[in-house]
Amino acid sequence: MANMKEIAKMARVSLGTVSHVLNNSAVVREPVRLRVLEAVQAAGYQPSQLARGLRRDKTNMIGMIIPDITNPFFPAVVRGAEDVAFSNGYRLILCNTDNDHSKELVHLNELRTYLPAGLIVIPSNFSDLTTQAESYRRAGTGVVCIDRLPKNWSGDSVTADNEEGAYNATRCLLQFGHTKLATITGPLHLTNAKERLDGFKRAMREARLHLAPEYVQETTFDKQGGYSKTLILLRLIPRPTAIFAGNDMIALGALLAIREAGLRCPEDISLIGFDDLDLAETTNPSLSSVSQSGYQLGTTAARILLDRLEGDKGPAKHLVLETTLKIRHSVAAPPGAPRRNRASKGRRSTKPGLAEERA
Amino acid sequence: MANMKEIAKMARVSLGTVSHVLNNSAVVREPVRLRVLEAVQAAGYQPSQLARGLRRDKTNMIGMIIPDITNPFFPAVVRGAEDVAFSNGYRLILCNTDNDHSKELVHLNELRTYLPAGLIVIPSNFSDLTTQAESYRRAGTGVVCIDRLPKNWSGDSVTADNEEGAYNATRCLLQFGHTKLATITGPLHLTNAKERLDGFKRAMREARLHLAPEYVQETTFDKQGGYSKTLILLRLIPRPTAIFAGNDMIALGALLAIREAGLRCPEDISLIGFDDLDLAETTNPSLSSVSQSGYQLGTTAARILLDRLEGDKGPAKHLVLETTLKIRHSVAAPPGAPRRNRASKGRRSTKPGLAEERA
DNA sequence: TTGTAGGCGTTATCAG
DNA sequence: CTGATAACGCCTACAA
Numbered sequence: 001m002a003n004m005k006e007i008a009k010m011a012r013v014s015l016g017t018v019s020h021v022l023n024n025s026a027v028v029r030e031p032v033r034l035r036v037l038e039a040v041q042a043a044g045y046q047p048s049q050l051a052r053g054l055r056r057d058k059t060n061m062i063g064m065i066i067p068d069i070t071n072p073f074f075p076a077v078v079r080g081a082e083d084v085a086f087s088n089g090y091r092l093i094l095c096n097t098d099n100d101h102s103k104e105l106v107h108l109n110e111l112r113t114y115l116p117a118g119l120i121v122i123p124s125n126f127s128d129l130t131t132q133a134e135s136y137r138r139a140g141t142g143v144v145c146i147d148r149l150p151k152n153w154s155g156d157s158v159t160a161d162n163e164e165g166a167y168n169a170t171r172c173l174l175q176f177g178h179t180k181l182a183t184i185t186g187p188l189h190l191t192n193a194k195e196r197l198d199g200f201k202r203a204m205r206e207a208r209l210h211l212a213p214e215y216v217q218e219t220t221f222d223k224q225g226g227y228s229k230t231l232i233l234l235r236l237i238p239r240p241t242a243i244f245a246g247n248d249m250i251a252l253g254a255l256l257a258i259r260e261a262g263l264r265c266p267e268d269i270s271l272i273g274f275d276d277l278d279l280a281e282t283t284n285p286s287l288s289s290v291s292q293s294g295y296q297l298g299t300t301a302a303r304i305l306l307d308r309l310e311g312d313k314g315p316a317k318h319l320v321l322e323t324t325l326k327i328r329h330s331v332a333a334p335p336g337a338p339r340r341n342r343a344s345k346g347r348r349s350t351k352p353g354l355a356e357e358r359a
Numbered sequence: 360m361a362n363m364k365e366i367a368k369m370a371r372v373s374l375g376t377v378s379h380v381l382n383n384s385a386v387v388r389e390p391v392r393l394r395v396l397e398a399v400q401a402a403g404y405q406p407s408q409l410a411r412g413l414r415r416d417k418t419n420m421i422g423m424i425i426p427d428i429t430n431p432f433f434p435a436v437v438r439g440a441e442d443v444a445f446s447n448g449y450r451l452i453l454c455n456t457d458n459d460h461s462k463e464l465v466h467l468n469e470l471r472t473y474l475p476a477g478l479i480v481i482p483s484n485f486s487d488l489t490t491q492a493e494s495y496r497r498a499g500t501g502v503v504c505i506d507r508l509p510k511n512w513s514g515d516s517v518t519a520d521n522e523e524g525a526y527n528a529t530r531c532l533l534q535f536g537h538t539k540l541a542t543i544t545g546p547l548h549l550t551n552a553k554e555r556l557d558g559f560k561r562a563m564r565e566a567r568l569h570l571a572p573e574y575v576q577e578t579t580f581d582k583q584g585g586y587s588k589t590l591i592l593l594r595l596i597p598r599p600t601a602i603f604a605g606n607d608m609i610a611l612g613a614l615l616a617i618r619e620a621g622l623r624c625p626e627d628i629s630l631i632g633f634d635d636l637d638l639a640e641t642t643n644p645s646l647s648s649v650s651q652s653g654y655q656l657g658t659t660a661a662r663i664l665l666d667r668l669e670g671d672k673g674p675a676k677h678l679v680l681e682t683t684l685k686i687r688h689s690v691a692a693p694p695g696a697p698r699r700n701r702a703s704k705g706r707r708s709t710k711p712g713l714a715e716e717r718a
Numbered sequence: 719t720t721g722t723a724g725g726c727g728t729t730a731t732c733a734g
Numbered sequence: 735c736t737g738a739t740a741a742c743g744c745c746t747a748c749a750a
Binding site for chain 4 (some may be wrong): 374375376385386387
């Protein structure tokens with residue numbers, strides 16, 4: 001591949017001049033400038049990002065660390081980040097941690113040696129990101145944490161309004177007339193799972209409903225977890241008539257368990273998930289869910305990073321994105337209850353500006 | 360961050376010795392070796408991949424270029440590639456092309472300046488990969504093409520057996536008693552779409568069934584395309600009783616259109632997709648599909664690349680992965696036909712070794 | 719305004 | 735077996 005020296009020779013100028021033209025680091029006489037540009041064009045020259053990074057102590061790479069790209073919520077996040085990054089000349093290095101904090105550490109340590117311009121991280125379980133990010137920040141590298149936060153995180157962050165989303169979902173169930181509400185949460189050491197539980201509890205408290213401890217089941221954020229915990233819930237007496245699931249994968253497992261138990265959703269049990277994955281629309285019945293935009297999560301995080309790169313030295317940002325409740329066919333009045341006009345009910349139930357639609 | 364010079368000082372040896380210890384490029388006296396290793400440990404030293412890459416003329420990065428990570432089929436491919444790459448010390452740079460060949464070109468050109476160890480590419484529409492890859496190969500960088508191939512591709516490739524998968528799916532429909540089969544294909548300039556159509560046609564030919572041209576609809580590989588083309592098919596007289604969709608997204612759109620037209624799947628129209636995405640299991644009715652392992656596609660491609668890196672100079676490899684037909688509830692006998700015992704029928708219908716299951 | 723030279727952190731070569 | 739030293743390609747003072 002052509003290098004600067006060759007371009008210099010082709011344009012009959014010195015190496016430095018080529019660099020100056022390329023970086024606008026000095027004003028170069030127009031005819032000379034043109035000669036250089038022509039040579040660059042002719043040779044299809046592109047500067048070595050490696051050499052440039054080494055010299056500048058910073059590359060145009062952004063490290064993106066996520067639990068698992070095959071988890072259906074994350075691709076949109078990655079895509080959002082990549083779009084903003086790409087259009088600003090940055091590239092993404094993608095790392096999966098499988099929620100394993102030691103794998104995360106490996107990535108964190110290795111990424112450093114690429115001198116990335118910044119990091120966007122969805123922390124793994126028990127992540128030690130706070131410590132690591134400190135050392136990145138000392139080196140002038142920004143770290144933005146998204147979706148959920150590790151212990152003691154004080155840096156930039158972008159998350160969904162999990163508490164509010166869960167609160168709204170729960171209120172919706174309440175307004176359908178349910179009183180025996182259960183929830184299946186994700187791992188409660190994850191901030192997003194915890195916040196969703198908090199929102200659920202707040203709605204319950206406000207409705208002055210008692211929440212039996214066995215009505216709160218904690219599990220992993222996947223189908224299997226939702227399935228097994230739902231089986232437990234279905235054996236309880238009295239049996240809950242509505243379940244708020246910590247995310248859509250859990251809800252999917254719940255749907256399966258409900259069906260296998262010979263019960264029907266929504267006639268016997270109503271169900272609301274979280275994330276509003278694409279599949280929520282196509283399940284049977286279609287799944288109600290708290291919608292959050294993974295794409296926006298990604299773009300926002302990248303945006304913050306770029307602002308930092310451009311010199312924003314302000315205090316840590318903590319952006320919280322709004323959620324939207326999508327009511328589909330997995331929600332109905334509890335068995336035996338008089339049929340309600342849910343549309344008007346639902347509309348009254350929600351704050352102004354909270355979108356709600358029957359899809 | 361600590362560098363080699365510091366390690367050398369800490370261990371009271373010369374810079375070269377540190378390098379030798381780290382790369383086993385020369386035998387170093389045990390006590391000295393230990394001193395170096397200790398210093399490395401103590402300082403948490405990791406060699407700069409940038410400097411190393413510059414010097415060695417090759418980094419440990421693998422460029423992965425795909426159309427769009429939010430397309431549900433691709434995450435598994437990426438994950439497969441990342442897994443084998445990671446466990447061999449390589450990292451992935453992820454690039455989305457949006458099927459835009461000019462964006463692909465930008466990535467291809469820029470990636471070069473990172474001196475990647477190799478490239479794994481799912482080519483965009485009208486990709487010029489063949490030309491580009493040539494220049495990469497001249498530089499000693501391997502390029503593996505997966506899922507679909509650009510024009511005149513002669514390098515390493517990994518694809519699914521699209522023709523055979525489509526053939527089996529079509530045969531299944533035939534054996535259910537359908538005679539009016541239609542297909543909605545992806546863009547036929549994409550090899551995978553073309554091969555799937557070929558398989559469909561072969562089965563039709565073998566069954567001595569006439570295939571009216573309007574029974575073959577070409578569109579994009581997405582829900583919208585499937586939806587609109589299905590509406591067209593449903594207006595045909597006679598109306599097809601079975602549709603083979605070029606992929607699951609098309610099938611999803613078809614499902615929607617069928618429902619909206621007031622028809623039922625599978626009672627009025629049977630449907631089979633391709634890819635066997637996760638959502639195929641959860642649609643209503645659950646979607647039959649030709650299953651291909653995206654994960655395996657990714658691992659296989661990465662494996663080939665690593666073999667090349669380790670010196671494999673053999674001729675171009677063209678690996679073709681098997682598919683599996685998954686029959687779910689979207690397939691039944693055509694309306695008016697006597698009910699058949701599909702289980703035995705289905706089993707007899709397929710070649711030995713072809714897995715088939717009702718999920 | 720243009721050219722020169724030093725150095726970023728490694729690795730590889732070559733004396734000792 | 736160990737230690738200097740010269741690249742790798744680029745950027746940036748600084749000198750001309």
